[in-house]
Amino acid sequence: MGLFEKFEGTATLYEALKKTSAGRDPFGVSMDEMKGPTRAMVDGKEIVLAGTNNYLGLTYDHEAVEAAKDAVEASGTGTTGSRFANGTYAGHRQLETDLAEFLGFKHCMVFSTGYQANLGAISALVQPPDDVLLIDADCHACIYDGCQLSGAETIRFRHNDPDSLDKRLSRLGSSVKGKLVCFEGMYSMFGDVAPVKELIAVAHKHGAYVLLDEAHSFGVFGDGGRGVCERDGVLDEVDFYTGTFSKSLASIGGFVASNHPELEYLRFSSRPYMFTASPSPANVAAASAALARLKRDDSMRHTLWENAKRIHGAFHQLGYDLAAEASPVIAVKLADREEAFKAWNFLMENGVYVNLAIPPGTPNATSILRLSVSAAHTPDDLDIVVGAYTALAEMLNGSAPAQNLQQ
C-alpha cells in the first residue's frame, strides 16, 4: 500500500491523456527496427525521427561504426569496473586528452553519461555548509540532482537573466566560501540560447566559478563546434565545461573539462565517477571517431543549420507559436496537455516522431512538441515533417479555437 499511493494522481492523469492520443503512449515508443539515423519502424510503419538529439547525424558514421567494432574485438564488450578501479583503459585517457585539446582546456574527465558528468562535478565541487550553488531556473534535471546530491544551499535565478543572478550573488552573506554558478549553452526543451558572456561576467565579478553545460550546443554552435561559449568568444573564461557524447557525438558518456588543475581531485571525490562502471570500449571508440570527424568536417554543422532554418521558417509560415529563434531544437507551444497529446499522436499517424513535453518537465507550465533537427535529415525527411505539420495546423485550426496558432 503506502509506497504506491503517491503515484495515483499522475497515473490517473497519464491514463486520461493517453485516451486523447488514441491509446498511444508518447513516453513508451519502441523503435522496433532502426532504418538509419533518421528512420525507424514503429508498429509496422516507417517513421521519420525528428526528436533524437542526433544533431550531426553521426550514429551510422562509417568510421565510428568501424572504430566501435574494432574496440569490441580488441578490448571486449564492457570494462566491468569504475574509472577509479579497473575501468580506465587507454581509450578513456586518449579521449580525455583529445577533448581537452579540442576545447583548449588543460584537464578533462570522462564520465559514463552526461547526466553523471554534471551530477559528479557539482556534487563534488560544492559542499555544505560553506558553499552555495546558483542555477538557472530552467537547468536540466541532472543539474538539479547534482545540487541535491551536494546537499549545499541552492538558489535559482531567473532563466537567462544576468540581473537576476547579480541580485542573488549580491545578497549572499560573507560567510559563504565557494560559489558555483550553473547554466546551459542551449536549453534542451525550447532551444533557446543563454547570454553566456553576460552571465560569466556577473559570476566572475562576484568571485563565483562558472559551470557551463554545453550538452545540446557542443558540435552545434561556434566556428569549430565548441558550443555557445565559442560563438560568443568566452570559451576560455568557463571554469568547468560539461558535455555529453550522446548527442552530437552519437555515443553515450559525458565529460567535464577545465583549466583548474584541481579538477583532477574529482577522480577521488566524485561519487558518480567512482561508483559506476566506465563507458564501454565501443562507446569510447565511437565518441572518439565522431570527435575526429567533427574536428575535420564542418559540413554536418552547415547542413544542420540549413535544415533547422528550413523547418523553423516553414513552421513560422504555418503560424505556429514557436518557443525560440531558429536553432536545431524547434519547440511548438500548444494550448494544454490534452491538445499536445492529440497533436503528438496526429504526427505519429502522419509518419513523424517528435518529443512530447508537458509540465512539470517544461518551463512556465507549457505543453510543447519538441522537434530536433539532424544534419542527416534528407530533403525527403524534411518534406514529410513539413507535410505532417501542415496537416496538423489544419486539424488544430479546424477543431478548436485557434488561439494557439495565432502569432
Place this chain on the structure above:
Amino acid sequence: MSGIQEDDDLVFRKICSLIEPMNEKGVKLTRDTDLIADLEVDSVAVLDMVMDIEDFYDISIPVNTISETKTIGELVDAIHEIKKEQA
C-alpha cells in the same frame, strides 16, 4: 496588534496574492493550506512563485528551504527567518 503580527499578516497576504492565479479550484487560502496537495500545482510552479516573493522582498530563498516547506504558514515563517538573516 504587534509589529511582528502585522508583518506576518502582510507576508501572508502577499503570498496569497501570488498564489491566487494558480488557485484554479478556488480553495480558501489559510496558513494551513498545503501548496502542492491542496492546490494541485506542480513543484516547479511553486518554485517559480517563490522567485516572485524573492524579488518582492529582496531576499533569496534556497530551493532546499522550499522543499521543506509544505503549507503557506511554513512559507511565511521561512520568509521571516530569512528576512532576519539577510537584513
